Amino acid sequence: MNIQWYPGHMAKTRRILAENIKLVDVVIELLDARIPISSKNPDFDDIFKNKPKIIVLNKSDLADEKISSSWSKWYNSKGYANIFIDSIKGKNINLLKNKMQDLMKDKIERDKLKGRISRPIRTMIVGIPNVGKSSLINKIAGRASAVTGDRPGVTRGKQWINVNDKIQLLDTPGILWPKFENPEVGINLAITGAIKDDVIDTVELASILFEKLARLYPKNLMERYKLTSIEGKTGFELLQIAGKNRGCIISGGEIDMLRIASIVLDELRGGKIGKITLEKPEDIINDTTE
The missing domain is CATH 1.10.1580.10 (Conserved Hypothetical Protein Ylqf; Chain: A; domain 2)
Known part of the structure; x- marks a missing residue:
């Protein structure tokens, strides 16, 4: 089964991300905890290579906790800031906010020494369709600040959300990439709902x-x-x-x-079969996270 699905608006979204990266301080890359390999857009590494990044694995409530622990150890061994969250229930959202501020601590101190008034940390949240970006923003902001849905592609344009006087979020539409080199990637994305059922x-x-x-x-x-x-x-x-x-x-x-x-x-x-994770760290053939 070879699945390829790249709607035209995603090419435009990639351009928007590249154009706006200079406006942000920290990138939050949102992955699906059940498929950390398949839900990672390889294009993001090139677009955001010079920005501090936090890898956030959503839907952790649906994932196998033992395997999630293995993933966390793997990310830590590579030096990647990582947090497992549940954007619906709000699990570890405060931890994520603290991590954002920790990453920018040095920059904030430098600005103070130069006499600059501290501005909010500007954060871009990126990820594939239906990975839970809008739900995460709603939890961080503490209100229904973005349109959410359970089908891929609900969020269409970019928008800034003021969380508080310390954090601003830039929401962007979900984006896939033009060609899945490994057929398993397309299958895993389809299984978890990142690709519309009506095209498979x-x-x-x-x-x-x-x-x-x-x-x-x-x-x-x-x-x-x-x-x-x-x-x-x-x-x-x-x-x-x-x-x-x-x-x-x-x-x-x-x-x-x-x-x-x-x-x-x-x-x-919906998690009714149990806590399921379809990919383990040892499934990585080449390190595509760097």
Whole structure:
């Protein structure tokens, strides 16, 4: 399954980011804690290479805590500031605010020595579609300051948000990149909802997800869909059994594969299958974070 999806407005967004980077002091790169590799836009490293950066991993409440701990250790070993958050419940938001101010401490002190009045720290939040940027801004700002939604591409233009007298945020639309070199990246993005379902084959995608879960989280898979055995079965075959067990039957007794595929993807994204992380630090072949 080879997924490529790059709407025209994303090329414009990339230009906006490049044009506005000189206006900001700190970049917050928002990743999906379930897929830290696939949710990282490789273009960002080039655009923001000279700016202090905090790697923020959202949706940590849906991720495998043990693997998240491994990721945190990996980022620390590379010297990357990193925080795992839940932008809906507000987990670690205050920690993030403190980290922003810590990164700019030296600059603030230099400005004071030069007699300059301290201005707010200007922060740009960047990330792929549907990773939770608007929800994060709302939590940081303490009010519904940005339009949010559960579908990719809700945030359209750039906007500054005044958090307080110390922090300003620049919100930007989610942006993917023109070509996924690794097919797994497109699959993982589609599974977690960063790519619209209406441009992909959801039955094939759900079948691939079942194969991943059979390998990574077999107990979760079997318990959620009442599978007595997964050994030797393809993802499509397991999806068929799950559809039968869930009563997804159409006329003639056939399995409604579209319906069960939609259910499975929705349940994965909603955390109903369990705390699932699809990528580990050891899955990195080349260090694409630097």
